Amino acid sequence: MHRGLKPLLAVAAAGLAAGCASPNQPQVTFYSHGDSVAVDAAQYCDPTGDQCSPPNQEAVGELRMANRDPLQISVPAEVSQAPWQVVFLYQGLDGKQLDGRSPVFTPNSRHAYTLQLPPDGARIEHVEVQQFSAVLTQGADGGVDFGIGGSWVLDVKQ
Template sequence: MHRGLKPLLAVAGVALATGCAAPSEPQVTFYSHGRSVEVAPAQHCDPTGEKCTASPGAVGELRVPAGRPLQISVPGEVAETPWQVVFLYRGANGEELDGRSPVFAPNERHAYTLQLPPDGKQLEHVEVQQFSAVLTPGTDGGVDFGIGGSWVLDAKEQ
């Protein structure tokens, strides 16, 4: 069962409200069908989640043909922390669905290939999320990690 993107984006909003400019902004590269795009972060915070920058317009666009994979490459600054990929896609019946990769442990990997689940027809939206050290109370008990960085891609069929 997949959790939707909205709760994660709400957690990201909390982190955005806490600070000012971060010293550097790593780029994430998305690649599909012979083309690539480097995307600046829509949000980027220091490891404590206190100094954040927001660039809501930092959304990449890339053609991802139906049924084709999307390759994602993250820089060392992202790979050395827990991170994951969340995505929206259209199912065979046109229904909007969501999914997510596993959470990758620090230094586990620098790249991920996103292949839609069997019920998927067209990838629409992808977000690479870098977790921060900021903890918030979870809605189901426990704690949730804040999103310290996010890189957004709109996937186009044509």
């Protein structure tokens, strides 16, 4: 797991500690340049955050991609029924590791997303699909944060 996403997964793990039972776990499919991989949830809770599976650090997909190829991501209805987004780490043209994120997609608005590198990017390294839960926590800035109820992780190989 990449260093830059540990805080994101730590937030998700805190939200998962609440429940014991395992809900049905959907898979997310990642596709690029003729190859695809279906990935199990690294962490998954039902939308209310009541029933959660234990974190699965072995559920990390791998996919080979050419440097600037787009990555297509397909999520099933179980994921798209709640707000979700894509967060990613990428290598910049200057060799530095950078991060980015998609917009947050509203419930039932879409089942797919194509991740294109930002103009300053050389290659995608790590991608995480995050499904938000109904669990709210107090944010550091005084507002509220939504918990991460599901997480699907992909490491990109060159």
